[in-house]
Amino acid sequence: MSPAGVSAPDALADALLAARLCAIDPGLGGIVLKGGEMLREAVLAELRAGLGPERRIPVNVDDERLLGGINLTATLAAGRPVRREGLLAEAAGGFVVLPMAERLSEAVAGRIAAAIDTGEARFVTIALDDGVEADARPPAALAERLAFHIDLTDARPGAALPPVAPAARAADPPGAIEALVTTAAALGIASARAPGFALRAARAAARAEGRCLVTVADLALAARLVLAPRATQRPAEPEAAEAPPPPPEQGEGQEEAATDTPPLDDLVLAAALAALPPDLLARVAEGRSRQRARANGAGERRLGHARGRPLGARAGLPGGGKRLSLIDTLRAAAPWQRLRGRQNRVLIRRDDLRIRRFEARAEALTIFAVDASGSSALARLAEAKGAVELLLAEAYVKRAEVALIAFRGTGAELLLPPTRSLTRARRSLADLPGGGGTPLAAGLDAARLLAEAARAKGRTPFVVVLTDGRANIAADGSTVRALAESDAAAAARAIGLAGIAAAFVDISARPRPEGAMLAATMRARYLPLPRADAAAMHAAISAVQAA
Amino acid sequence: MSSVCYKRFVRRSFPFSAIVGQDEMKQALLIAAVDARIGGVMVFGDRGTGKSTAVRALAALLPPVPAARAGYQDGTPRKGRVPVPFIDLPLGATEDRVVGALDLERALGAGEKAFEPGLLARANGGFLYIDEINLLEDHIVDLLLDVAASGENVVEREGLSVRHPARFVLVGSGNPEEGELRPQLLDRFGLSVEVRTPARLPDRIEILKRCDGFERDPDGFAATWEKAERKTLRRLARARDALPDIDVPDEVLGYAAQLCMAVGADGLRGELTLMRAARAVAALEGAGAATPAHVAAVAPMALRHRLRRNVLDETGSTVRIERALADLAQAA
Incomplete structure (x- = not known):
């Protein structure tokens, strides 16, 4: 189900052939085409040769245009309802092109998928995937219904197929x-x-x-x-014996x-x-990114301006996701009716149109940076895991997500990308290893980067650092204690300067002043919890977060 | 806005009886079709496991219903019969579309205040299917469950004041990997089932053969399954007729209560659903009264989503229910 296809120099020939097969049997659904800027034209040309009308669907298409509805401008001008067919209906017998399909919202993808399922209008879908990052992919609901996934990134130009x-x-x-x-x-x-x-x-x-x-x-x-x-x-297969062991998810x-x-x-x-x-081997090895992509997709796109708590209306033209507020439009038009020479119908001009505004609450993301070093005794780690699971259990109610970074040895690792899925959380928490040095600087930096990325996506990050505060591995991996401590202080200051809300949980058996000082440079709440269990830790963190 | 169409599935549907395996899902859907008060079915599973095929197939299988009990009822009497409504709720559906809104066409054209029925009205008397319900906006899910429980949609907005019947079987599907559903919402679903792609190769081959046969010649394929479909339909019709007369003895109620206590299912909804589902199964099997065996048969689907989750406990809900069933059997 990974929409990223096979990347090879002769991928263009495959893509052309796929296009031809789609033209012969539109029941194949279509193609996810990744990359290959100019080469795509050849593929589209192949489709044009075999299929009827071509329609391009912009990412921000609204339902009226996609599925058909009232043509508002024409309706107002004519004074009677003027309908217009949807793009999907117009494309019947032909094909639709979805540029930047990786940015397509789940909602639009869902509607196109439903149209493919019901088969009212038979069309072939070409999803152009311009995603660079591994987790920017066309929505799975759509990709699943398109037969071919072809990567043109490394493809070379080639000759068209003979008719x-x-x-x-x-x-x-x-x-x-x-x-x-x-x-x-x-x-x-x-x-x-x-x-x-x-x-x-x-x-x-x-x-x-x-x-x-x-x-x-x-x-x-x-x-x-x-x-x-x-x-x-x-x-x-027997001939695959020399291959590295298959990933654990293999049943x-x-x-x-x-x-x-x-x-x-x-x-x-x-x-x-x-x-x-x-x-195939290489791609199987990166199989984990597939799951990451699926888990991320849902959260980000929830932040639409099209839903949430209504905030009132303002002047503007509907379309592109903005919705007409009818009552406010009529209210705006009402005072002018006599002036406009009203006879028996309400005269509405462009300026009267009001659109709705909504307030969508930003989602919270709690990032746990957990010290998994040898100095944090293993029992403490288990309690930290417990606290993460408890927070996650209530995450859905609070519309929040949780991420987990563990730092040990010489670096930090993102064990749990932002998610609200208990299933996934349990899986990644279960095999969190402990032991080694305390690369506090690396852990704090990783937490800050994740928090900044989350903020860029409109979420509200909250960093919870669980450590004993005794940094002994510097940012460059060396074991000089003084350097390690100054690096940790610098990383903590960066979090403070970035203005990221944070809590610093000191889990050492006897809290010492270093912890409090680090918390102060981070501008974080300092919570010395020497003997807290998972429930107590969870309660303390919730209290800080609510404040 | 008002005229965007979510059309009914018009192409011929895949026959319900031709679905390979997935017995628990089929059983749950039949139970919900026998007794709509069960309160909806939640289907957990991956893409391409036949979730929507099964729901659509069941809706297509059911005999036409009186027009007076299906679709939007504005009070004017309706005659004749219409096919069982099957409404596919799209993920991005706005509140307007779901509950209904002011009819824009008539408001703009004629200056009239009229109600444009939403998806809830259109699903009346049939099925409302929501794929990937865990990705749906929370307030819409709340609203759906509310209406599904009360059987009536009350609209008080945009100067409209409308109420109309909205009795439907809510079927949700989702993938737990993509986000959890809030426990309080899960609890409102009557039954929940987990579907997987069949692990056996012969089953998978059979699936592809049947899908291919259906795609090549839908009518011919339907004809070969017509006998089985009619049999299912007769069974369903008999069960519906028999349902009010199915007796649930006290010992069965006691068994259901014991079971709920043993697995720690919160609230009374569990016992109520268990009782209703056991009665529906008894009706489907042509039995005169519900027995503890019927309760045990429906226990996993009626209870697995109601167990209080211990986040630190890895044991699956189904296993916990099976364990409780075994313990009770031993104690007896």
Whole structure:
């Protein structure tokens, strides 16, 4: 389900072929095209050759334009309701292009996905993904419904495909379905949509060459274009023995599935597996970023100006997410009716239009920077974990998110990216290791960077540092105690200067003045809690946060 | 704004009986269809596990309902029958769209004050399906659960004062990885089920075969399943008729209460749902009275989302319920 596709120099040929297959069978949904600025034009040209109208959907499209509705300007001018068709309906039989799909809101993606599901207007969707960061990806609800995910980042320009006359329909060889399902299972693809897309792609590939029988090569192609980009694990194949161990999320059930393969399917399966991209390994290794992206997506986009507590109205034109406030518009128009020569209908001019304003509460993000060094006894660490889980348990009620940074040894690590999911939190907390030195400076810096990033996204960060305050690893990793302490003080001052609200929990058995001093430079509340358990720690932090 | 359409699913639906596996989800949906007072079904699971297919299929399976009990009722008498409403609530739906608002067209064109019914009105008598309910705005979820519980939508806004019936089966779906649902909201759902992609390869192959068969020839595919569909429908119709006469003996009520206490389910909603669901299952099975076995069969889906969560305890809710069931069986 990772929308990032296979990146290879000849990806353009794949993309062109994918476009052709979509034109032959619009049921394939479409393509997620990552990167490849100029090359995309060639792909779109290929689509134009086979499909009807083309519509571009801007990221900030409103429902009226997307699904159809009243054309307000025309309605006011004509004095009677003037409707206009939605972009999706206009694109029937053709295709829609979504530029900057990684910035598409879940809501718009959800509506397009619903339109694809109901199939009222058949259209092919091309999502152009310009995301640079790993967690900026088109919404999963949409990507899931598009058969092809192709990365053009490293692609080289190539020649267009020669035109052909596609066959009317193509029949599968026996065992095709089994082979595709087996491959999908071996790659750890849970969704039932993926093998379905692969089957359609294989048939379309046969038709594209004017054949009416699907060959092994078609199935291999479908596995490469449709299944490979969605892989979440390496197939448990004998020839993969030299590969590094699969990521822990791999279920044992999948391995069984792969070994249970009936002998009849072996030929097709082997052909499909051989066609899998060589860089699958590398992408499987970064599989964690996939989950991160999914967890992040929901939070950020909640901060719309289109909902929340109503704040009253102001003059302006509706559209682009702004909604007309009808009562206020009529109220604004009322005094002028006689002057405007009203006969039997209300005369409304552009200037009368009022739009609604809403206040959406910024979400809070509590960042825990936990000292997991040897000096913070392991028992303290367990209590800190407990406090994080308790805070998380009430996070949803308070519309808050929680993140966890652990620092030990020579550096800090973001163990839990901002989330409100208990499931994820438990998983990352469970294997938080302890021991080693205390790189306090690194921990504080990591917390500050995360807090600043959260603030840039409109959230309100709150940093909770749990440590014994005894820094002994400097920012550059050296073990000079004096340097370590001055680095920690500098990092603490940076937090204070950035104006990030913070609390400093001293968890050492006998609190010493260093802790209080660090807290003061951080402009943080100082909470010496030498013997607190998880519940007490949680209560103290909640009290500070509420203040 | 008023005229944005969330059309009903018009294409032929995948037959309910043709869905491979997912027995718990199908059972929960049938229970909710037998007794709408159960109060909705929450489905947890990954994308592409057939959640929306199952809900749509059930709505399409049900026989047409009298027009006087489906859709927006403005007080004028309606005749004839209409298909069971199935409304897909989009994630970004605004409050206006959900509860209804002033009819912009008529206000601008004719200067009339008229009510434009929202999605709640259109879902009356049918199903309201919300994919990824955990991503929906909180205040909308509150509103939905409120209306779902009371069966009536009260609109007091923009100078409008309207109330209309809104009785529907709320079906929510979500992925727990993408954010938790507040416990107090979860508790308002009658049943909750967890769906996964079938782990067995033959099942997966069967799924693809059936999906492909359906896509190639929807009508022909539907025809081959028509007998099974009619059977399900008859079972459902008989269960609905029998429901008021199903007896729930005191010993069954006692068993349900004991079970709730054993697993530590808060509130009375658990026992109430357990009782109603057991009765619906008895009706579906053609039994005259509910038995402890019926209670045990529905206990996981009726209780798993009501357990007080101990954040430091890893044990899944389903396991805790099964353990309690085993303990009770031993004690008896």
